[in-house]
Amino acid sequence: MAEIEISKHGSSTTVRPVKNIVSSTVPDIRSEIKALIAEGVKDIVIDLEMVEIMDSMGIGLFISAHNSLLRAGGKLMVINASKDLLDLFKAMRLDQHFNISGS
Amino acid sequence: MTGRRGTIIRRTYPSRMESVDDFCAEITQVMREHGLTDDIFAIELLAREAMTNAILHGNDCQEDKRVCLMFRIIKDMVVIRITDEGKGFTWLSMPCCAPDSAKASGRGLKIYSMYASRIAFSRRGNSVILTRRISGRKTDG
Numbered sequence A: 001m002a003e004i005e006i007s008k009h010g011s012s013t014t015v016r017p018v019k020n021i022v023s024s025t026v027p028d029i030r031s032e033i034k035a036l037i038a039e040g041v042k043d044i045v046i047d048l049e050m051v052e053i054m055d056s057m058g059i060g061l062f063i064s065a066h067n068s069l070l071r072a073g074g075k076l077m078v079i080n081a082s083k084d085l086l087d088l089f090k091a092m093r094l095d096q097h098f099n100i101s102g103s
Numbered sequence B: 001m002t003g004r005r006g007t008i009i010r011r012t013y014p015s016r017m018e019s020v021d022d023f024c025a026e027i028t029q030v031m032r033e034h035g036l037t038d039d040i041f042a043i044e045l046l047a048r049e050a051m052t053n054a055i056l057h058g059n060d061c062q063e064d065k066r067v068c069l070m071f072r073i074i075k076d077m078v079v080i081r082i083t084d085e086g087k088g089f090t091w092l093s094m095p096c097c098a099p100d101s102a103k104a105s106g107r108g109l110k111i112y113s114m115y116a117s118r119i120a121f122s123r124r125g126n127s128v129i130l131t132r133r134i135s136g137r138k139t140d141g
Helices: A026-038 A056-071 A083-091 B017-033 B037-058 B108-115
Strands: A004-009 A012-017 A043-047 A075-081 A099-102 B006-014 B066-074 B077-083 B118-121 B127-133
Touching: A004 A026, A012 A026, A026 A043, A026 A056, A043 A056, A056 A075, A056 A083, A056 B037, A075 A083, A083 A099, B006 B017, B017 B037, B017 B066, B037 B066, B037 B077, B037 B108, B037 B127, B108 B127
Parallel strands: A012 A043, A043 A075, A075 A099
Antiparallel strands: A004 A012, B006 B066, B066 B077, B077 B127, B118 B127
């Protein structure tokens, strides 16, 4: 079952998870992002508008995606994070690795 | 169940990730009913981390092994106790430093320390009790 919506805007691809990014959904979301990178997508925007919570497996997914895109010469960006998610990203210092903006 | 000792939920689940979603759906509903909306994110995150750890590391994702959960709202506190059937871990020697921000794993304990007021383990290490104090809470227990 698709856990994300994918759309293309110019040179970047937007990934919009439609469920929370947690242990039960991370494997499918990870596969979808891996497939995009394998297809040659370099810049990925993850839109968190529909996401209320993410756990440490979700945080790990962002780090993995960032590392893969960096190796491919691209970059990761996160948009529409709620205040709770933004606070979590900052506490985990992920904002030092890629651009994260709130809703 | 709600009584003199507050609201208590006790559940036992098989070791699969969907169990985490089921338990969290129930406790977030109860928190909404108690007007604890400001703390839902923190409590749900604590429950998710502890339950995922119990399933992944405690029970090695073996579905026949169970995870026992207790969720309690009492006075100005929420208490979550999660117990697995694993052999436990040497929690006394666990690292207290911040995780490497470039690594994809190792953030569970950091999340406990950020969102829980108190963290306790059983001696064996197969049971964790997470307590969060709720601000502005009416006393009903």
